[in-house]
Amino acid sequence: MGVIGAGAWGTALAQVAAANGHEVRLWARDAGLVAAINDRHENAAYLPGIPMSPLIRATGDLAHVAAAEANLIVTPAQAMRAVLADLPQHGHPLILCCKGIEAGTHLLMSEVAQAVHPASPVLVLSGPTFAAEVARGLPTAVTLASADAATGRALTARIAAPHFRPYASNDVIGAEIGGAVKNVLAIACGVIAGAGLGENARAALIARGFAEMTRFGLAKGARAETLAGLSGLGDLVLTCSSTASRNFSLGMGIGGGEQAAALLANRRTVAEGAHTAPVLRDAARAIGVEMPITEAVCRLLAGDAVHDVIGALLARPLRGE
Numbered sequence: 001m002g003v004i005g006a007g008a009w010g011t012a013l014a015q016v017a018a019a020n021g022h023e024v025r026l027w028a029r030d031a032g033l034v035a036a037i038n039d040r041h042e043n044a045a046y047l048p049g050i051p052m053s054p055l056i057r058a059t060g061d062l063a064h065v066a067a068a069e070a071n072l073i074v075t076p077a078q079a080m081r082a083v084l085a086d087l088p089q090h091g092h093p094l095i096l097c098c099k100g101i102e103a104g105t106h107l108l109m110s111e112v113a114q115a116v117h118p119a120s121p122v123l124v125l126s127g128p129t130f131a132a133e134v135a136r137g138l139p140t141a142v143t144l145a146s147a148d149a150a151t152g153r154a155l156t157a158r159i160a161a162p163h164f165r166p167y168a169s170n171d172v173i174g175a176e177i178g179g180a181v182k183n184v185l186a187i188a189c190g191v192i193a194g195a196g197l198g199e200n201a202r203a204a205l206i207a208r209g210f211a212e213m214t215r216f217g218l219a220k221g222a223r224a225e226t227l228a229g230l231s232g233l234g235d236l237v238l239t240c241s242s243t244a245s246r247n248f249s250l251g252m253g254i255g256g257g258e259q260a261a262a263l264l265a266n267r268r269t270v271a272e273g274a275h276t277a278p279v280l281r282d283a284a285r286a287i288g289v290e291m292p293i294t295e296a297v298c299r300l301l302a303g304d305a306v307h308d309v310i311g312a313l314l315a316r317p318l319r320g321e
């Protein structure tokens with residue numbers, strides 16, 4: 001198995017893939033990180049304090065991962081196209097684990113991957129999975145979506161570990177839309193927490209956010225039950241409930257009165273919702289889907305005052321649920 005991207009989530013997934021005794025190749029862009037992982041069996045930059053399996057070998061050469069039976073793709077979403085373009089064509093499955101929508105094209109990650117590697121089956125792995133918990137061996141479950149049932153079954157069996165339980169699905173679009181949209185909603189929930197607006201407001205936002213995710217997902221061809229499953233509602237609840245989420249934490253900072261631009265400039269790790277929000281807003285407008293919470297997050301990211309944005313959201317015309 002190969003893993004492309006050695007941030008927190010790529011490193012945690014390499015641990016999962018090594019859990020049943022197989023060798024794993026982990027590609028990182030940064031040569032210093034490759035050497036550090038191979039020397040110390042720890043990714044001190046992105047997942048400090050967690051010993052990595054000796055079955056994991058880091059590499060800086062994409063040709064070394066291309067031959068693997070399958071590759072987990074775990075780069076930031078906006079970097080995925082460029083990295084896949086450098087990956088030699090091999091026809092083996094690509095399992096997409098990044099959560100986002102491509103800026104400029106509005107393409108989902110599966111559409112980008114299929115365009116760059118037309119001979120590879122493209123799957124999506126998504127669900128409630130804070131990397132540090134998964135890497136420490138704490139239990140969770142994910143959706144593994146594949147258009148081809150046989151490929152999905154084989155990879156579900158390959159990835160499953162006692163603490164990591166993949167559920168097979170054939171709804172690739174549904175699985176990826178849940179993960180992309182929940183990051184934007186998590187920023188909004190963080191703003192509610194940071195501004196001290198209370199637990200009722202947070203729960204209301206999760207429910208109305210889920211309605212928003214469902215409207216967009218259905219319009220894009222997702223199935224409602226996928227959106228209500230691990231990769232949609234499951235991940236939404238996780239990410240909207242914890243400061244362990246980078247998106248939620250970003251929102252908390254904004255809600256507490258800090259400027260989004262300053263918060264983003266000071267981060268080393270990715271807060272995907274900040275990149276996804278304007279793309280999602282434009283993609284939704286283009287197909288006539290109303291997404292008021294996403295619109296509000298975009299205003300907050302652009303620097304509008306929290307009080308004004310929340311006020312405008314609450315002043316929307318009353319309507320049926």
Ligand SMILES: NC(=O)C1=CN([C@@H]2O[C@H](COP(=O)(O)OP(=O)(O)OC[C@H]3O[C@@H](n4cnc5c(N)ncnc54)[C@H](O)[C@@H]3O)[C@@H](O)[C@H]2O)C=CC1
Nearest residue numbers: 006007008009010074075077079098099130131269270272
């Ligand atoms: N951390 C988590 O708990 C989870 C993250 N994800 C998703 O996985 C994806 C990756 O997230 P993390 O591993 O957490 O990110 P991270 O912030 O921990 O690390 C990002 C990694 O990508 C590399 N990188 C940055 N720009 C790049 C570029 N232009 N080309 C190639 N590599 C580049 C960095 O060097 C670093 O190794 C995101 O889409 C995220 O939403 C999904 C589930 C859980």
Ligand SMILES: O=C(CO)COP(=O)(O)O
Nearest residue numbers: 127128129130245246247
């Ligand atoms: O996707 C995640 C958990 O499933 C991680 O969320 P954050 O990117 O907000 O930390």
